[in-house]
């Protein structure tokens with residue numbers, strides 16, 4: 509059976525694996541590191557049902573490489589790996605405590621026999637410095653990022669290959685080569701039906 513992002517067993521498992529995992533606080537030195545990188549440590553997530561909708565909309569294929577920039581405790585990145593045909597998912601998170609939660613989450617899935625968990629690669633790194641050369645889909649929950657970080661992010665995404673889709677929770681001051689294709693309304697932990705912008709590199 510091909511993987512489905514709205515598979516009830518998958519949604520139940522994702523909920524169970526993350527139920528007692530608290531990612532909202534980071535250590536002061538982690539927050540400081542993120543601020544020095546120029547972004548923000550503020551936490552929030554796409555809700556599971558909204559993630560299923562977004563993944564059904566994106567329909568990643570075997571040839572796709574999806575990056576979750578600022579992957580937090582890793583639920584969206586793991587959802588993409590287990591619930592779609594995507595070839596590879598890369599979750600990038602600078603806070604080591606959150607990165608470790610994502611590693612444990614992937615391990616929980618593996619232990620319970622979700623073999624596609626191996627498609628999820630997790631990097632404890634700065635999303636503003638990570639290479640995106642192989643990316644075909646980039647997702648970034650960047651609502652709390654300062655303008656300067658958003659501008660750097662846009663410049664970075666513009667270096668991706670033509671056709672790459674960029675899903676941003678913040679509206680971007682996008683140059684002509686980054687075309688706004690769609691605006692979705694998705695439930696986030698901080699707001700219901702929050703606008704989510706789908707851009708394409710041309």
Ligand SMILES: C[S@@+](CC[C@H](N)C(=O)[O-])C[C@H]1O[C@@H](n2cnc3c(N)ncnc32)[C@H](O)[C@@H]1O
Pocket residue numbers: 542545546547548549550551552553554576577578579580581584600601602603606633634635636649650
């Ligand atoms: C709002 S959360 C998004 C979590 C998840 N991607 C989702 O949408 O459900 C943003 C995450 O980005 C991380 N972050 C912020 N700046 C970063 C940076 N420069 N490099 C890597 N991660 C960063 C934060 O630590 C936080 O975990």
